[in-house]
Amino acid sequence: MDLNPIGMPRHAAAMHRGFLLAVLSHDHRFAKRIVEEARRRRLEVVHVHSREDIPLTAKAVIMKRGEFPGITADRVVEAEATQSPASVVDKAIEKAFMIEKVAKALVAVDPGKKTGLAYYADNVLLRTETLYDYDVLAEHVADFFRNHPESVHHVVMGAGAPIYREHLTKSLLSKMPDLREENIFTVPEGNSTRLARGRDELAAAVIHRMWSRGVKRS
Numbered sequence: 001m002d003l004n005p006i007g008m009p010r011h012a013a014a015m016h017r018g019f020l021l022a023v024l025s026h027d028h029r030f031a032k033r034i035v036e037e038a039r040r041r042r043l044e045v046v047h048v049h050s051r052e053d054i055p056l057t058a059k060a061v062i063m064k065r066g067e068f069p070g071i072t073a074d075r076v077v078e079a080e081a082t083q084s085p086a087s088v089v090d091k092a093i094e095k096a097f098m099i100e101k102v103a104k105a106l107v108a109v110d111p112g113k114k115t116g117l118a119y120y121a122d123n124v125l126l127r128t129e130t131l132y133d134y135d136v137l138a139e140h141v142a143d144f145f146r147n148h149p150e151s152v153h154h155v156v157m158g159a160g161a162p163i164y165r166e167h168l169t170k171s172l173l174s175k176m177p178d179l180r181e182e183n184i185f186t187v188p189e190g191n192s193t194r195l196a197r198g199r200d201e202l203a204a205a206v207i208h209r210m211w212s213r214g215v216k217r218s
Helices: 009-018 026-038 086-096 134-146 162-175 200-212
Strands: 020-024 044-048 060-064 076-079 106-111 115-121 124-131 153-159 183-189
Touching: 020 026, 026 044, 026 086, 060 086, 060 153, 076 086, 086 115, 086 124, 086 134, 106 134, 115 134, 115 200, 124 134, 124 200, 134 162, 153 162, 153 200, 162 183, 183 200
Parallel strands: 020 044, 020 060, 060 076, 106 153, 153 183
Antiparallel strands: 106 115, 115 124
């Protein structure tokens, strides 16, 4: 996976330029949470109130489950009000990329006091984030894996910052009893920080690139 000059995988940077997401709902609180999550990812998003207002250029449409019965399409994602906005937008991106079944749900991690994360459905980058709290981090990863119950779950960590890495591994395993330690891998970080220009979440994307290219793992 090639990186553009700011360290973002090229397909993800292209998606930010051309990805339009529509949220169809009369529930303003539900729609607001989805819109805020999409904008956090720098995605273009519109909130509409009727089927007729859905832009033809929308790559995916998110609806609150049961609110608009009879509307079915390949690009539609029905979501529960209780779902995390991150998991809903993830599914919308997967729909846009025509991923019906995710074989591998993977989280790449750049460990440290500030921890960068990159979330992948197979080889499609869904989102990135930087977190400081390991309990919050473990819950975000657990939510991502819960959203992909039939997928193989992998965590790939950079080999640097061993104290932080060990602490993080313990947090993940305690939060997710079904996550096996043998599915947590480490890879040399190499020049990940330099390539990402110091941005932790992009360093995680670089670590995923090293993983996908078969850099020696442990």
